[in-house]
Amino acid sequence: MNSDIEKVLVSEKEIDETIQRLGKELTQEYRDKNPLFVCVLRGAAMFMMDLVKSLDFKMEYDFMDVSSYGGENTITTGDVRIIKDLDTPVRDRDVVIVEDIIDTGYTLDRLVELFESRHAKSIKMVSFLDKPARRVKHVDVDYIGVKIPDEFVVGYGMDYDEHYRNLPYVGVLKPEVYTTK
């Protein structure tokens, strides 16, 4: 295990089992709909790639880069900026927004509003992690991987100051990592 990690919250095995379960649920709903999966960069990239490999039906995917956190700041501002937009039109498409984590809910709330304004046929959301304790905006996430307590997590795509995204599990950093930065 990485020496900066205090504890593992979601192991590789649990990640694998979660992907298989979500893949089955999504297949039931979307196998005949040619959905457009929208990956919210950068955190959701690893989850998205694992998730789509568990789906064996006609679908498309695209990427968007939005940001609500900057640098070492781990407090949300509620200001969600679009850094890179989709290349694929969403009009009349069944859209599935793929997130690594829902925390305050600002990001997903803003994206649903955006895709509604672009006349998507339907909009659903899948989030690998859910941190319900910090919710500010009420958002009905249709597919949830794992509920976690109110702790700042890294790994499996998620960063602290752009590091730790490559860890194959989700963990919590040792407190001294923050103080020695």
Ligand SMILES: O=P(O)(O)OC[C@H]1O[C@H](OP(=O)(O)OP(=O)(O)O)[C@H](O)[C@@H]1O
């Ligand atoms: O529910 P919210 O409070 O809006 O938080 C969730 C968002 O925060 C993180 O993104 P971040 O802005 O850290 O960018 P990143 O994915 O590039 O790391 C995460 O990937 C979600 O997109």
Ligand SMILES: Nc1nc2[nH]cnc2c(=O)[nH]1
């Ligand atoms: N890396 C990371 N990004 C987040 N964005 C919202 N919550 C979190 C979290 O716990 N970890």
